[in-house]
Amino acid sequence: MNIKEIKEMISLMNENGLVELEVEKDGMRIRLKKTASGIEGVSGPIVIERQAMQSAKASFASEPVKEASSKNVEIKAPMVGTFYRAPAPEAPPYVEIGQVIEAGQVLCIIEAMKLMNEIKSEIKGRIVEILVENAEPVEFGQSMFIVEPL
Amino acid sequence: MNIKEIKEMISLMNENGLVELEVEKDGMRIRLKKTASGIEGVSGPIVIERQAMQSAKASFASEPVKEASSKNVEIKAPMVGTFYRAPAPEAPPYVEIGQVIEAGQVLCIIEAMKLMNEIKSEIKGRIVEILVENAEPVEFGQSMFIVEPL
């Protein structure tokens, strides 16, 4: 049983209007259950991410993404504004992929109402991914970085 | 058990109007459940139940009532009209509770558009219950008698 199979199960559920699907096999048990709007309940060793809100516009995740093999966490925008990776157009970015960061270290700037707000990390970790392009807008709660805690 | 088998199960559910399906076999258990049913209970390894009509006004039953210890069947009105137990106001009723009836025997009259329609039994049996009062209206499909087949 792997992710591909689970994905297939979910799409089967979606296509066929199932609300619950439970599979137990070789000491492994998968149970999927849907509400009217999305996949909800989870149990067993594999955790499925809470499905994003129906609206295409609600792109923030309300829960950290956790993959089977890691405990990576998302760093989300605490405000609406424009995302900048560096303190000035010519300056080097605050952080790069692969870089180890300390708790309290500045990761980026969000400009809101002409104010430059430095966004700091609350944890120590390693930058796994940067999800927003420089000078792009971010909304409240939008994921900006994926960090592997150290 | 693989995805193909689950797909087959789902199409089985769709074809048969199942709302829930649970299979346990050689240490393997599959349970599938669909939305929008009033049916909650599940018993036995595979349960098939038909969905009941929602409207309070739909008082006819689409399936014969079967009690655990009997095979009683309902005799339903084949037309809208007024139900009469006897051929004339002074005459004795066609049938009484407890009476044994033959296939083809007249059970009652339904008056529709001034026509008296004799309603005959299709089976041999014993009258267990008479569900409509004399001179009361009946709608199409409404249960009139409960008969224990003999």
Place this chain on the structure above:
Amino acid sequence: MFSKILIANRGEIALRIIRACKEMGIRTVAVYSQADASSLHVQMADEAICIGRAQSSSSYLNIPAVISAAEITDVEAIHPGYGFLAENAHFAEICESCHITFIGPTPENIKLMGDKMAARISMQKIGLPIVPGSVSVVKNKDEAIKIANRIKYPVIIKASAGGGGKGMRICHNEIKLVSSFMTAQAEAEANFGNPNVYIEKYIDKPRHIEVQILSDTHGHHLYLGERDCSIQRRHQKLLEESPSPIVDSKLRKRLGEMAVKAAKSFNYVGAGTIEFLLDQDKNVYFMEMNTRIQVEHPVTEMVTGIDLIKQQILVAARARLPFKQSDIHFSGAAIECRINAEDFRNGFIPCPGKIESLILPGGPGIRIDTHIYQGYEISPYYDSLVAKIIAHGKNRNEALRIMQRALSEFKIEPIKTTIPFHSQLLTNSLFVKGEFSTHFVNEMLGEEEPAKEG
């Protein structure tokens, strides 16, 4: 006034009639088939009687069952809605003989207008223009040529027993007429088991314009303006509007007065619709009369402010019409889109099924007439109309914008509907300009015309 009415119909029109009755303080009895037990008209009526199986022949067309339901519920009148028994003179007669008021015209009214050929002859007699041509069977080629020379080409050969565009042939000259005549007879025989054909002047790209009339039992007849129903496909109307973009107040008055003249000539009673064809020079031809309330009646209600169902009930109770022709004013423009459970991208095939998710449009200028709800199962047994959206604006342009906005709000999953068709139509520049004929939908979709060039 009636205290209790039975509604011999289903779907949105049953609900529409129940609404009018509730507002008038009249109790209602719904009848329904076994397939419609969870339908809204059953839930919203004061009483509901199951009258038969899903098939219409067993239930909504089953006259003894309907009459019997009326008798056991002790109603004083039956409203037939549209379709089913609405234009069945026999049913109207049975109601009469059972002392139940049929909310509609007299059986004689229905009979006269039910025979379309006889209706045209009778309307021609009182001076209404009809499409030039034969009003009876054309026996042979020579007669066909004689008629065509009289009425001038182009002409169209039609099967007497035909309908829906089948067996029609358009001929632009005598050579075509001669070559088409035998073919048309053969096709008529093949399609309808009857080789009879007749010949009419061919009206190229006409508009379908119909006039709403209202007549009481005291000899008063009113016209409530026109509806443009040119947007149709295979004789199925898809969008209707009032006023018509090509009818000015002078033409409106002329059409209205013709319609009233028609109604007056045979003592019509109730709500009715006189259908006209308008050619490209705005010549008017009487086509037929529908002796019932119509699907598209709401657009007339929106622009006149008159509730047609309430008026039907009132005149059936022998009340006098409460207004004169001079009291009728037209305000703004109204458009109705028929939302059918049909796959527009796949030849409009019906798509019944369960509605898993539903958002109906709302807000200012929008009226929704529908019997559906989330969880409702659209039945394959009946017509595919699931909702009528009616937009009312201060002019046609505003009504179109309100309708476009409403269509964008309408979500009905996973049912395929005519919503994408309407969205496409409402952005078509010719449609927006009001330049269209009954051929418009075929042209827009690149479909074949129903009548072949001979």
Place this chain on the structure above:
Amino acid sequence: MFSKILIANRGEIALRIIRACKEMGIRTVAVYSQADASSLHVQMADEAICIGRAQSSSSYLNIPAVISAAEITDVEAIHPGYGFLAENAHFAEICESCHITFIGPTPENIKLMGDKMAARISMQKIGLPIVPGSVSVVKNKDEAIKIANRIKYPVIIKASAGGGGKGMRICHNEIKLVSSFMTAQAEAEANFGNPNVYIEKYIDKPRHIEVQILSDTHGHHLYLGERDCSIQRRHQKLLEESPSPIVDSKLRKRLGEMAVKAAKSFNYVGAGTIEFLLDQDKNVYFMEMNTRIQVEHPVTEMVTGIDLIKQQILVAARARLPFKQSDIHFSGAAIECRINAEDFRNGFIPCPGKIESLILPGGPGIRIDTHIYQGYEISPYYDSLVAKIIAHGKNRNEALRIMQRALSEFKIEPIKTTIPFHSQLLTNSLFVKGEFSTHFVNEMLGEEEPAKEG
């Protein structure tokens, strides 16, 4: 004209504004809190930006977040709806300084009318009648007696910092006044931390009548008739109607002209509402002005045919009003019922929760403004308004019947709502006769009056 507008609101009013924008061809940006991610306004806008947590202070009242969302989406204007930032002069100023048009009056307009006491003084100066009494703090018993003798008993003592009926005392004579004055001061101190009180002539059983006005930036001011909002409970309106059953055309003109005079006096811009009290002799008293669109604006839209939201947007874009006072006509009667998720049988306590089953009313004469749908979760974070039903009939009697019929259709399970309250109200004979005051709901429900007899 604007090409893109941000709507700084949620719920039905956000949807209402999106609808107007769509019909005008203006693109829309919705903002929303994390609790509203699945809300209809988010789904129906062209873009949507999450601006904060569920709490209004973090989202819909969060000025930097709203302005920031406006900047990143590059909108030209912000419509504030009602509530939240709609009457926040500071927000209107910030919009101005960021070169974003605030769709509403000027910051100065908002400020002047935001100070209710100052507003009354200023309106008195231009000749509008106000309730007789002190317009400033009454320091002691002797001053209170002097004022009461001048304005005549009965009088009412009100807390300066008060609201919602708290700390009010009605006095019918000097003995009561003397005994109540100290108590009122003490209560004011206890309730509001401020012992200041003032004295007014007590208006027994008044009507709440408000006039809708519309002003452009070119000095044109129009009145669009009145709304009767006397049906309220604890100062929360429950049902509004236009016209008021007690306002005739002469009084309508007088109220309208007063309202226009008020608007003109301080160069008001946009849609606004002037609230009056009418006593039982139909004496008129200016109360306050609301410098925003109001919840109950649809009843005015129905009887005038004017889309107020579109007009707000047009005048914000400095367009001239497209009609004169003589172009405004009133047609029929409109009633709005506010359907709140509140348990009417249990002190109107809010009842949020998930809507498992929903049937909205429809058909002729019904407009529905709502953001709910089956499966929607009514949030406990915001106000409990779930839908506005607006009925429009040719007269009040027909509108009432349409509304009763619509209420009977409305199913929203398992949410407890004010539907049963409205059903009861609409069959109350005094209400049907139009005989009611702002005390009517309390009387009908047998509840205590907000102001105690001193």
